[in-house]
Amino acid sequence: MIELNSLSKSFGNGRGIHQVSFTVPEGSIMGFVGHNGAGKTTTFKILTGLMDPDSGSATIDGIPVKPRNLKKLKQSVGYMPDIFGVYERMTVWQYLDFFGAAYRIPRKLRKERILKALDLTRSGDMVDYQVASLSRGMRQRVGLAKTILPDPKVLILDEPAGGLDPQARIEMREVVCELRDVGKTIILSSHILPDLGNMCDLVGIINKGNMEAFGKLDDITESLTDKKTYVIEVHKDDLGNAQQFLSNMGSIKDIQLREQQISFSCDKEEDLGAKVLAYLIENNIRVNSFKLQELELEEMFMQLAAK
């Protein structure tokens, strides 16, 4: 649905993007992660026809991203930049109606589209508000409503949750998931890594213009770790014994005690999790919980960015 093949754009001194390739299937959400200046906006600008690449190609909904296809692309792609202008003196309805007209949506259809966009972005109760009076979270949702007015199949959202408080971020995340559920294909960038983990089907990590990783979050995590870390919680009277048993087992590393939790690691290939659990129970250790520790997106990102 969205396909990038070796897209490159150089601004000199190594700045820009280098051979960026990935494919986002129809109806999925891809989270595009990278530090400031990593190359996210440049990629978005190329995809939306605002900037020409030096080399490489891209297609969206089967349409090659080329200047001659800009009109067609505009119908298929909705782009919400990280900073967008709003007309402070208009009400939300006037603002959307204005853009509906600019998008040449016929008057009769326009009302229906505005109502649908307001509904999908949970902005219905703001129609009569002056744009100037909207909070940052409301503005982002109204911006999103404007972006989906022409009913594009693909949405490219640059930092839609940027500057939002935790509650507004949750709302934005729910709205984005709802848009995926009605069939949109979405690429969005974010610095708020945990948010991406919860909502994205795919994650792409870009660092200094190079794609460091792309795929399902679980697969990327798996490929990054060479060990598995487990966290167990045992009855407080069994802590010492449990620790002793673990130390007696060969191949167990990094045994650490934190309050009532003990964590330990083992080789990924060997994966001793089940064996350890059975061993502790056989030795009458009262195990309250036993779980595999997941690598946080933040940690994973730091590992890749440090490369």
Ligand SMILES: Nc1ncnc2c1ncn2[C@@H]1O[C@H](COP(=O)(O)OP(=O)(O)OP(=O)(O)O)[C@@H](O)[C@H]1O
């Ligand atoms: N028009 C331009 N002229 C010169 N350099 C540019 C231009 N646009 C981007 N760059 C440089 O290219 C690199 C990538 O920038 P880009 O804006 O794509 O990063 P980003 O990941 O979107 O960052 P941010 O999160 O800060 O928006 C940066 O080093 C930036 O300074």
